[in-house]
Amino acid sequence: MFVFINSRGKYTYIILNSPKKGPKILKKPVYFVPWHPYPNKTASMRKDSFPKFKGLIKKCSNIVIVTHWSPDGDAIGSSLGLYHYLKALKKTVTVVVPNEYPEFLQWMPGNKHILNFEKDAAKVNKSIAKADVIFTLDFNTLKRIEKLGAEIEKSKAPKILIDHHQQPDNYPTYYFHDVNACSTCELIFDFIVGLGGKKLIDKKIASCLYVGLMTDTGSFRYSSVNSKTHMIISELLKTGIIPSDIHSAIYDTYSEERMKLLGYALSEKMTIIKGLPVAYIALTEAELKKFDYKKGDTEGLVNYPFAIKGIKACALFNEGEGGVKLSFRSKGKIDVNKFARAHFNGGGHINAAGGKAHDSLENTVKKFISLAEELVK
Numbered sequence: 001m002f003v004f005i006n007s008r009g010k011y012t013y014i015i016l017n018s019p020k021k022g023p024k025i026l027k028k029p030v031y032f033v034p035w036h037p038y039p040n041k042t043a044s045m046r047k048d049s050f051p052k053f054k055g056l057i058k059k060c061s062n063i064v065i066v067t068h069w070s071p072d073g074d075a076i077g078s079s080l081g082l083y084h085y086l087k088a089l090k091k092t093v094t095v096v097v098p099n100e101y102p103e104f105l106q107w108m109p110g111n112k113h114i115l116n117f118e119k120d121a122a123k124v125n126k127s128i129a130k131a132d133v134i135f136t137l138d139f140n141t142l143k144r145i146e147k148l149g150a151e152i153e154k155s156k157a158p159k160i161l162i163d164h165h166q167q168p169d170n171y172p173t174y175y176f177h178d179v180n181a182c183s184t185c186e187l188i189f190d191f192i193v194g195l196g197g198k199k200l201i202d203k204k205i206a207s208c209l210y211v212g213l214m215t216d217t218g219s220f221r222y223s224s225v226n227s228k229t230h231m232i233i234s235e236l237l238k239t240g241i242i243p244s245d246i247h248s249a250i251y252d253t254y255s256e257e258r259m260k261l262l263g264y265a266l267s268e269k270m271t272i273i274k275g276l277p278v279a280y281i282a283l284t285e286a287e288l289k290k291f292d293y294k295k296g297d298t299e300g301l302v303n304y305p306f307a308i309k310g311i312k313a314c315a316l317f318n319e320g321e322g323g324v325k326l327s328f329r330s331k332g333k334i335d336v337n338k339f340a341r342a343h344f345n346g347g348g349h350i351n352a353a354g355g356k357a358h359d360s361l362e363n364t365v366k367k368f369i370s371l372a373e374e375l376v377k
């Protein structure tokens, strides 16, 4: 038996390690809010909030789950994980995405029920109008869902934010928020367990949550990974999901062109800024077109320069309609969230953030180079 207190003192578990049954949690996790900009609204979130959430969900019958623009593995995984849990509670549940998402995420159970606001606005609006409660997952400002944000704002239904991004806006009625969570899927696991639904976590829920935990941690190698991450994975695996199959379904899905784009980007376009531990890759619209670029084809590309000894910050620039899309990654205390917020109309996490520039690719890269020293100082 051992007592686990994570490095930030957030969780306490007492785990009994039984060789036959695996680790068993004897005591429920103890939660408290690490930080929040709207303390009056969150009250004593988590520990005391479960009865409130439980009551709220018990009362309602129509639930809408919304996730962010350009949904990723954590967005779809958390939305469908929560979907299956709420379905098991006999609720009418609609998952809504603001726009299209890549094919490698379309195999998850429940996928065919997801409504795309861009294609099915009328149906989406109908569900929102009927909703007794709206969950917003894996984002923290309605700006992240573009035009769908106005529809959510109009609704009088209570809104529950479940998210791990920094500095959430004040649109939610309730927050289930922790920047130290490795993924929204981790929070969905906590949420379900907190509501007493651990027994309902079946293969379907587990495979969805596994996707978010895996993709948001770079397959369990980012600094957000701790013993709790693996404890949750251990619980999910008990349902019988096969991790190697899920990994394959997500990652072994490149087209030939995508593989060649990766090779080209690394050999021809990757630049290390002289004298700094910073690398960047800038791709023009024409280059992307040459490799038959499809949405998601540069996903993960920003991380490759980290494999070079000494590199501490990376950036990726994709030229497209209306400007340049930026991705930033960093190691340790280098704060790309702050950097993206201050200079590139974006934000995210300390070590992973995105941004936009309404300027030419050339000017955007120049601006980045001129700010790079400040970023890593």
Ligand SMILES: [Mn+2]
Residues within 6 Å of the ligand: 074, 075, 138, 164, 182, 183, 184, 216
């Ligand atoms: Mn996430």
